Amino acid sequence: MATTTRIEWADATTNTAVGCSHCSPGCDHCYAEKFAHRLSKHPIAAKVYAGVVDERGKWTGKINSNFSEKMYPHRVPGKGKRVFVGSMTDIFHPNYPAENRDELFASILADYIFANGHGHTFIILTKRPQAMEEYFAAGPGTLLRRWGRAGNGWIIVGDGDSETFEEYADGQTIPQEMTSTRDNLRQDYLWPLPNLWLGVTVCNQAEADAKIPALLATPAAKRFVSIEPMLGPVDLTSIDYPSGRIEGAEESGMIDALRGLTMDDAPTHPALDWVICGGETGSGARPMNPDWVRSLRDQCQEATVPFFFKSWGEWAPDCLCGTKKPHPETPRPTPGHMGCMFKCGKANSGRSIDKRTWDEVPQ
Template structure:
């Protein structure tokens, strides 16, 4: 089980990673890997490049844990790779196919994959079959996935003897794929790649949120079934993600959170409330995970602050007032935004093209 607020279970078929952006600077997984290495944990004995990784945090695949979800009978939300990035460049394509084969064979679970490398996810999961028969995007990777689920494959996964055949559909209806967004620069880089990735649910994790982020321009796209004659209410592809103006929602969920840990950077409240308001206006479920180490004091000031407090974010009015926040610790800061919790989840029935 896990204490992560938006999931029930973690599953780490790979461990280790490399820092690639400011959101990685205080990576909790890197710190935890160093501790686990010192405790003698077998999965964390390979050291990564000290410039981008660290002790116990080299990218390592773990075939021995692939079958764990086959033993979980009760449905659960499963965060895939809380200690790694499934789409890291050094995760072999064949191993990825095995991971997806397990997810396809366990439809009772919902798998939540979070990556800072959505460009690789998009390339792999839309890879065309090379047989020349004009198969749809993703068919080549899906063929690899189905091959990995059979006893005839070098990538055979014990417990999948009956294969997954074509029952699962594509994209897999129980797999959600999201990308991490810490600031506007990386929103602009990663969201377009995520939108090219086939997934039952596409989501953003804006944690740690290090600056204001505008996502509203990415949420809707024109729905092709609405061109010319208007929307057909029986169009299953649109499901409940359709709006009256003939558009379909591309982003299904947004998670927001501040940073925790000894080197945590503060999150300005208006960064979080802006994302909440963008989600509300565009009918996107919003989940506020935590404030992190810092929380607003309730004061808006221009000049000096009370001892131990700081001013953060852009001014909130023309007079230059800023929101005051203070370091109070993760537990004391809590997870209420403007006096309430936000625990919305996406509707997995919404489907995308």
């Protein structure tokens, strides 16, 4: 668990498993893989990272999950933080241990009910939203019961003797004033989990089309997209929607994912609640065209969806470090710029677009 983080949109990170494998062009320079390679040689962390990267520092697809209970979300100190859960893995990777996944959600549920809804906000990002949709399709009745059971024996309630977590979660979470049937009461209060935001990472339009429909079909308190590294332009107002996904429509079509509307302005699934964007960092980082970023900012502004710009990454739209070494393959940015991006490094390239930063977050 890290109680501070350099990830601009989070206050803390926590992992109850580590390991992954590439599944997108956005994974080409995965920071977590490089970090895991370093930690696999560290005398204290080596055991945790054993076998998750090979000798060349590449993910093997193995996921290690023997973490102490102290690493689970409800043990993050304090209150009111945005906590990125799973920064060193993808929780919906096919090799992610199923029991660990249930324990993770049990812990997020525990944080919510122990703090009476005033605990942390947990943020999960995946590049595999189809698996996430499938997981949540089990529905609130099944999942809330499963998460309750998954917390038994290690999420301690009171003196630890009188009640299991399952019993506590079943009995204590129902506000007195709610009057429908018992099962519905639990679901009204806890579903979708109010302290859990779910997001998908995409790097270009093809990935946005392939992944955003699955995210929109998944129940979540907030849904968001992280376009990082941004490797191509993305129009969130024209997302290709496959056949059968739009209620009442047999044909496939396009939707405006920022407003939750079809092109005929008919409401569809819920819309995106948040958009994050950022450039690539680290060795081998690819530059992004400033116009892609401006377009995304403008789409969000017009739809009144919060927009968060993380950073330009290694490549800046103006030379801010004095080396003035342009990248010859960069697409030409807007007129008025120097016709290329500059490799200034993340520390120099900054976070402002046309002289202002964008740190919008959903309320």
